[in-house]
Amino acid sequence: MQDTQAVRFNDVWVSYRNKYVLEDITFSVGEREIFSVVGPNGGGKTTLLHTLLGLKKPARGTVTIMGKTSASELPPGTIAFLPQMHHHDRTFPVSVSDVVAMGIRAAKRPGQRYTPPDRQAVRDSLALVSMEDHIGDHFGTLSGGQQQRVLIARALAMHPRLLVMDEPSTGLDAVAQDSFYQLLQRLRDSEGLSIVFVSHDVGTVSGIVDQIACLNRRIHFHGNPRDGIPASAREAVFGKGINFLIHDEHCKTCRRRR
Amino acid sequence: MNDLMLLEFFRNAFFMSLLLSLLFGLLSFFIVLRNTAFLGAGIAHTAFGGVALGVLIGIDPFYTSLVFCSTAAILIGTLARHGSVSRDSGIGIFFSFSMALGALFIAAGKSYTFDLSGYLFGNILGVTAGDLYIVLGAAAVLLPVVLIFFQKILYMSFDEEAAQVSGVPVAAVDAFLHLFLALVIVISIKIVGIILVSALVVLPAAFSAIFFRDYKRAIAAAIIYTAVSMTAGLICSYYFDMPAGATMVVFAGTVYFISLIIKRTVSD
Ligand SMILES: Nc1ncnc2c1ncn2[C@@H]1O[C@H](COP(=O)(O)OP(=O)(O)O)[C@@H](O)[C@H]1O
Numbered sequence A: 001m002q003d004t005q006a007v008r009f010n011d012v013w014v015s016y017r018n019k020y021v022l023e024d025i026t027f028s029v030g031e032r033e034i035f036s037v038v039g040p041n042g043g044g045k046t047t048l049l050h051t052l053l054g055l056k057k058p059a060r061g062t063v064t065i066m067g068k069t070s071a072s073e074l075p076p077g078t079i080a081f082l083p084q085m086h087h088h089d090r091t092f093p094v095s096v097s098d099v100v101a102m103g104i105r106a107a108k109r110p111g112q113r114y115t116p117p118d119r120q121a122v123r124d125s126l127a128l129v130s131m132e133d134h135i136g137d138h139f140g141t142l143s144g145g146q147q148q149r150v151l152i153a154r155a156l157a158m159h160p161r162l163l164v165m166d167e168p169s170t171g172l173d174a175v176a177q178d179s180f181y182q183l184l185q186r187l188r189d190s191e192g193l194s195i196v197f198v199s200h201d202v203g204t205v206s207g208i209v210d211q212i213a214c215l216n217r218r219i220h221f222h223g224n225p226r227d228g229i230p231a232s233a234r235e236a237v238f239g240k241g242i243n244f245l246i247h248d249e250h251c252k253t254c255r256r257r258r
Numbered sequence B: 001m002n003d004l005m006l007l008e009f010f011r012n013a014f015f016m017s018l019l020l021s022l023l024f025g026l027l028s029f030f031i032v033l034r035n036t037a038f039l040g041a042g043i044a045h046t047a048f049g050g051v052a053l054g055v056l057i058g059i060d061p062f063y064t065s066l067v068f069c070s071t072a073a074i075l076i077g078t079l080a081r082h083g084s085v086s087r088d089s090g091i092g093i094f095f096s097f098s099m100a101l102g103a104l105f106i107a108a109g110k111s112y113t114f115d116l117s118g119y120l121f122g123n124i125l126g127v128t129a130g131d132l133y134i135v136l137g138a139a140a141v142l143l144p145v146v147l148i149f150f151q152k153i154l155y156m157s158f159d160e161e162a163a164q165v166s167g168v169p170v171a172a173v174d175a176f177l178h179l180f181l182a183l184v185i186v187i188s189i190k191i192v193g194i195i196l197v198s199a200l201v202v203l204p205a206a207f208s209a210i211f212f213r214d215y216k217r218a219i220a221a222a223i224i225y226t227a228v229s230m231t232a233g234l235i236c237s238y239y240f241d242m243p244a245g246a247t248m249v250v251f252a253g254t255v256y257f258i259s260l261i262i263k264r265t266v267s268d
């Protein structure tokens, strides 16, 4: 039977050095769905993404991704991954366009050339994150937030079917963040992209995602955040007495407050 | 210069230097970008145990040190990948263990006298036409592979996790690069020696990083810089009767420092 879910976790347990960091993880992400994972530092968000991508093997349970049991069975370029921001060596001798082209070039077989349409895809995806004026710049001279936008463009340039991002909004200013979240919605609606991303900003992402999962070793809640996140799950994941505003297009006052 | 070329050992060493420059220029670029510069020093020192064993049991030390170095290169990479030992600790453990073994092997074969300083600092008189063929063979394998997979290696050097998700066989490419580094290091021990060879792993990329922000130019500059340093060092060493390996490394190091100063003063 064809699995119509983009991602499906079934009773997945993941350990480092015999200690479980993820327990009993069960959820699924539909096609054309934006799914966000929120939770405290060390809650296992990065580990969850790595397990999804096959970079980390689960101790128990099964992961299905685009109908396959491992991401490596999919054609290169089906999934794009933006890892958690890490410091890139500033002397690394690549330009912005070199970086954005990396994913496209990696998906090519030996002998296949980098073509004018590829070049166009690089320009287009830089335009999506408003970095087209920096196409020839040395990557190392950009600011942290600009680098992050270029890396987002690299993921988009591959035209993946599933986009996986670990804290993509790190370093983005308020304007860039706003347009980034709008971009995600556009990509879901126009290209049918499925998107899984980790975020800290529960309030902001609640307004745009289809599903949210509150993760602290276990998934304490998952569902549509606009239906309300139970107080028990909020407490288990963020501690007592934490409340957050849900920003969405219907809530004019929330937007003005930022 | 022409009369120098009539000397067989010199001719061999000269052409070998040119080929090694090509190999080190490329490898250095990836090794330094991947922040694994210490790996070169580690693999080189591991060769010591292999050399001493070869001498002790009467096998060409090239083969024994190749076994030692490639084993260490693969094990260091594998252990680091599994998170059991950090890469730097792995390197430190392997090379000191191998050097200690080497000291024991030398002690065990006390009757045997061998050219210890030749292995430590290089001795170009020992370079043969056979060595030249080995380097040619290594270049014939390494260059096409690197050219074909260049973009994939660049991607994984920049961002290993993202590259792996994009379908780059990261572990295999890593193993290939480590094995090749081991081979090229073992080959060049005759010219520059165990102690000095790590200079050739680090300096080419470090030099080109001073001036170039484009990877094609950076690699070309790394290769040219290595070729100039090695051949200039070779020629100087002949005329001034100095050890060739040390002359090459001092030459390369001096050019590096002068470049660094020039770049600093120009950009200030
Ligand atoms: N490579 C690793 N080795 C050992 N423990 C790890 C490793 N990576 C993560 N962990 C542990 O797993 C837990 C979850 O980490 P992580 O998934 O990075 O959390 P998050 O991304 O939510 O901050 C943490 O307790 C962390 O210490």
Ligand SMILES: [Mg+2]
Pocket: A045, A046, A047, A084, A166
């Ligand atoms: Mg994380």
